[in-house]
Amino acid sequence: MKNNYKNSEEFLKSVVNKTTGFTAPKDYINDVDDNLTLFLKEDKLPKKTGFKAPDNYLDNIDDIILKQTVEKKEPKVILLKKRFLNAIPYAAAACVLLFFSINFFNFSNADKLSFDNLVNTDIENWVLENNVELFNEDFVNTLNTNILGENEFVFTDLKNDEIEEYIINTDNTSIINELY
Amino acid sequence: MTDETVLIEQLKSVVTKEKAYRVLIKLYKERLYWHIRKIVISHEDADDVLQNTFIKVYRNLDKFNQKSKLFSWMYRIATNESITFLNKRAKERNIDISEMQEQLASTLESDVYFSGDEIQLILQKAIATLPQKQQLVFNMKYFEELKYNEISEILETSVGALKASYFHAVKKIENYIKNKTN
Numbered sequence: 001m002k003n004n005y006k007n008s009e010e011f012l013k014s015v016v017n018k019t020t021g022f023t024a025p026k027d028y029i030n031d032v033d034d035n036l037t038l039f040l041k042e043d044k045l046p047k048k049t050g051f052k053a054p055d056n057y058l059d060n061i062d063d064i065i066l067k068q069t070v071e072k073k074e075p076k077v078i079l080l081k082k083r084f085l086n087a088i089p090y091a092a093a094a095c096v097l098l099f100f101s102i103n104f105f106n107f108s109n110a111d112k113l114s115f116d117n118l119v120n121t122d123i124e125n126w127v128l129e130n131n132v133e134l135f136n137e138d139f140v141n142t143l144n145t146n147i148l149g150e151n152e153f154v155f156t157d158l159k160n161d162e163i164e165e166y167i168i169n170t171d172n173t174s175i176i177n178e179l180y
Numbered sequence: 181m182t183d184e185t186v187l188i189e190q191l192k193s194v195v196t197k198e199k200a201y202r203v204l205i206k207l208y209k210e211r212l213y214w215h216i217r218k219i220v221i222s223h224e225d226a227d228d229v230l231q232n233t234f235i236k237v238y239r240n241l242d243k244f245n246q247k248s249k250l251f252s253w254m255y256r257i258a259t260n261e262s263i264t265f266l267n268k269r270a271k272e273r274n275i276d277i278s279e280m281q282e283q284l285a286s287t288l289e290s291d292v293y294f295s296g297d298e299i300q301l302i303l304q305k306a307i308a309t310l311p312q313k314q315q316l317v318f319n320m321k322y323f324e325e326l327k328y329n330e331i332s333e334i335l336e337t338s339v340g341a342l343k344a345s346y347f348h349a350v351k352k353i354e355n356y357i358k359n360k361t362n
Binding site for chain 1: 197201206210213214218223227230234235239288293295296297299300301303322343346351353354357
């Protein structure tokens, strides 16, 4: 009987190689050791932080957050383009107003100041009232300074070849027309 | 459909957005507040960051692509907002962010909104000495009891790296406490 049992045990050992067949995850045994060490260390540490919050803080924080998020009215964004388009009628009105104002100012000034509008009698009156004496020399000086001299008609910059080129390139009728 | 899926749909619809947003605040305000508070330490700063977080969530609801859970997405925003806030403060004071956090932890004794005992105070000071990532992992795992895969989704880091971070954090904290209490 005893021999039979021994034989069977040896048979089993030879078949299953004395292993259970169970396996453990890689590094599990090392982790157990570490975890146990950690557990013993953690066990000595306090489990509470010691921090506290003011009374009712956590009850009231909802309203504070909501005021800054859902209840907060977003500032109205006005697009520059829209603002620009809105300003156009006002700008146009301002331009028209400015145009008429300037013109009115100019026209009214023109009426007062233009020499064309001065009547000869007004000039005579002004000369008499202001006791202005005009002599022949004054007229001569005025004519000398304002009337063009002969030299001013000389085209000193024109060269002969330019004149030739003009004559060649311009048809005769055009030159005759210009002379007349 | 799950509750979260329904809530997301309501948040994305113009008609139901406001109502759903109110629900969202109610659901997550407390968890997010304590998460932020552990990072920025003072209540006033946590209040600012919490409000900024919810404002950012509201403005970016349309951009939420549902690749992660709504909860993870909000946690990620809260974490980023907290770190940005700390960086800004550190820059104003011309110091490093880790130095900044140690300074903040040192003010806890006089903080009216801190009622921890001596060991809790030492623990907070110990956390403040950790690198930023280890602080986040420790707070989320130890105090908030989040699972590694949840933290992985929030911080976009592999579970293996998180486990290593947590292990190092606990070890450093243990050493810090031993030094302070002996």
